[in-house]
Structures are given as structure tokens and as C-alpha cells.
Amino acid sequence: MSNKRKREILPLQPMPQFTADTDPTRKEEVLRSIDALNSRIIQISPGEDFSKQFLELVGKAQAASESNNWGEAYRQVWGATFLLNRGIETRNNRRLALILAFAPLVTFGALALLEVLAALPQVPDFVKTWITGRYMPYLWSGALGGTTIAWWGIVKHTIQMDFDDQYQSWYWFKPLLGAIFGVVSVIIIQSGMVGLAQSNVEVQNTSILHIVSFLAGFSERFFVQLIDRVMTALFGGESAAPPVQVIEAPSQPVAPPKTDEDEAGKIEAGKATGKEAEHPGLP
Structure with a gap:
């Protein structure tokens, strides 16, 4: 053999x-x-x-x-x-690629074990609520996103015949990283520090949060951009210049509001103009 x-x-x-x-x-x-x-x-x-x-x-x-x-x-x-x-x-490396296709089972087993341990009677109720009830579903959806991109990478690079075994650690840890990225992204969205583009979308909508979690697990770029927006919201941009107030010119000249002093000045100016009209050349 x-x-x-x-x-x-x-x-x-x-x-x-x-x-x-x-x-x-x-x-x-x-x-x-x-x-x-x-x-x-x-x-x-x-x-x-x-x-x-x-x-x-x-x-x-x-x-x-x-x-x-x-x-x-x-x-x-x-x-x-x-x-x-x-x-x-x-x-x-075809055998290795096949083994890596089952790598997400390690992450799935770890998440299932976490749920079992959280359900033990010795675990405080607030821990059970926090882990299994509040954020556990998003750990699963994030891990699913990481698994999807890992499988896609195996299939793509095997077909293109450019599979590199030096990246096998990425295939092993990507589902776990996807779970972490997914739940962190959901926490960020729920905190309100980063808003959704669609203002009419309910932030607490579980379907939307599952999508966010999946995307964060699927794409490192999505998660990094989300982190960048959080850092900008907290500390501002690195090269952000102070905002410049732009005053647009009105389409037509607008006269300032009239005051009593302006009216008095007009009367005196009228008197002077009348004198000059009656006696031109006088100082």
C-alpha cells in the first residue's frame, strides 16, 4: 500500500x-x-x-x-x-484538500460542546442567557460563513490547480475565526456605533444580524472595514481635517434688516442731497 x-x-x-x-x-x-x-x-x-x-x-x-x-x-x-x-x-495535495474540507467539523464540535457546557446546572443563569440565548446563534452563522469561504477556496484552487499547502492553517482556523468575527460584528451593530445603510431596517432584526454575522465570517475584508469604521467613530480619522463651513452665496442680494439708526441716516442723507440740488457747488 x-x-x-x-x-x-x-x-x-x-x-x-x-x-x-x-x-x-x-x-x-x-x-x-x-x-x-x-x-x-x-x-x-x-x-x-x-x-x-x-x-x-x-x-x-x-x-x-x-x-x-x-x-x-x-x-x-x-x-x-x-x-x-x-x-x-x-x-x-488532493488528499490534504479533502481532509481540509472536513476541518470545519472541529469548530462545529467546539461550538456544540460550548452549548452543552452552558446548559449544565452549575452554570449561572446569566451565563446561559448570554451565551446560548443571546450570542450563540451568531457564533454559528459566523462559523457557517467561514466554512463557506473555506470550501469555496478549496474547490476554486483545486480546479485552477494552484492549491498551496502552506495555507492549510488558514483552512483549519477560518471557521473558528468566522465565528469570532461574526459575533463581534453583531455586538458592534447592536451597540449603534455603526449604523446600517438602510435606515428603515430594524437593528434588532435577527435575520439582518445573522446576515451580518455570516458576512463577517465569510469575508475578512468586511470585518476589517467594520473595525475601521468603529475606530473612526471612536477616535476620528488619522488624517481627518477639521470640517470647513461653506457659506453659499444667495442667488439674489439680500438687504440686512432695517434699524432706527439706518432710517435716521437716510433722513440726514436726504437733507444733504436736497441742499446740493438747490445750491450746486456749495460745500
Whole structure:
């Protein structure tokens, strides 16, 4: 059985080394490397998009070799080799991807255990109300959001043949982080520090809060933006300038309100104007 498992693990394609110093031998090296890549690509049964990307790199390498552009030809061959090795690693990690698909069960088991422990008679009533009655449903919806994006990532990267086993810790912890992000987001919304865009939506609507919790578990970007808005609400923006009061000019000139002094001034001005009209040139 161990031998069968070893046969399932494909070795990576060595990165080709180009040492020729004449055009004919350089071209021969490039074509030999392309033949080696073509013989290996069949072993991983790539999909349409992967095959298209691989053939594009190989075609560019061949075209560059025909025009004696050896630097470009080498780069394209190395790119095709890197792409092939990424596909080989994805194929070799199919078992790991299947295991990671069941990783959310760990988080679900932890949440179920928390509910069981909270229901014990020794637990105070306010703890039961706070955990199981108030926020426990949002832990579940947040974990569901984290599970959804984790499954989507496994399916997407397996199909695209760019699955990276260095991110397996993310797949293990994403449902748990989703549960935490979800319940924290609900607490933020309930506190009123961040309002919903639809003002007519009831904040205490459980359906809306479940959606918020799911989105926070699904998308780190959503949660980070929510945290940024909370920090801005508490401390203000880092580069926020003081608000500038803009006074718009009226469409038509508006006279200031009349006062008794204005009326008296008009009377004196009228008298002076009358004198000048009767005796022009007088001081």
C-alpha cells in the first residue's frame, strides 16, 4: 500500500538550466525543455484554463527561440515549469484538500460542546442567557460563513490547480475565526456605533444580524472595514481635517434688516442731497 501511495506522488519538474553558447544549441535546449514539459503535463490531467495558460507560455517560448530572443525564451520556459510544478503540487495535495474540507467539523464540535457546557446546572443563569440565548446563534452563522469561504477556496484552487499547502492553517482556523468575527460584528451593530445603510431596517432584526454575522465570517475584508469604521467613530480619522463651513452665496442680494439708526441716516442723507440740488457747488 505504501508503494502505491508513493506512486501517486509525482516528482516536481526540475528547473531547466541553459548553458549553450551558440544559437543552434540554445534552440535545441529550449525545444528539449519544451518536450520535457509536454510529457509531464499529461500526468496531471489539467483543466481547460490551466492548459490554455500552459500552452500560451510554451508558444511564447517557441516564438522567442525562432527569433533568437533567448532571454525571453528562457523566461517563458521557466514560467511554464513553475506553472507545471504548481499543478503537480495541487495533484499531490488532493488528499490534504479533502481532509481540509472536513476541518470545519472541529469548530462545529467546539461550538456544540460550548452549548452543552452552558446548559449544565452549575452554570449561572446569566451565563446561559448570554451565551446560548443571546450570542450563540451568531457564533454559528459566523462559523457557517467561514466554512463557506473555506470550501469555496478549496474547490476554486483545486480546479485552477494552484492549491498551496502552506495555507492549510488558514483552512483549519477560518471557521473558528468566522465565528469570532461574526459575533463581534453583531455586538458592534447592536451597540449603534455603526449604523446600517438602510435606515428603515430594524437593528434588532435577527435575520439582518445573522446576515451580518455570516458576512463577517465569510469575508475578512468586511470585518476589517467594520473595525475601521468603529475606530473612526471612536477616535476620528488619522488624517481627518477639521470640517470647513461653506457659506453659499444667495442667488439674489439680500438687504440686512432695517434699524432706527439706518432710517435716521437716510433722513440726514436726504437733507444733504436736497441742499446740493438747490445750491450746486456749495460745500
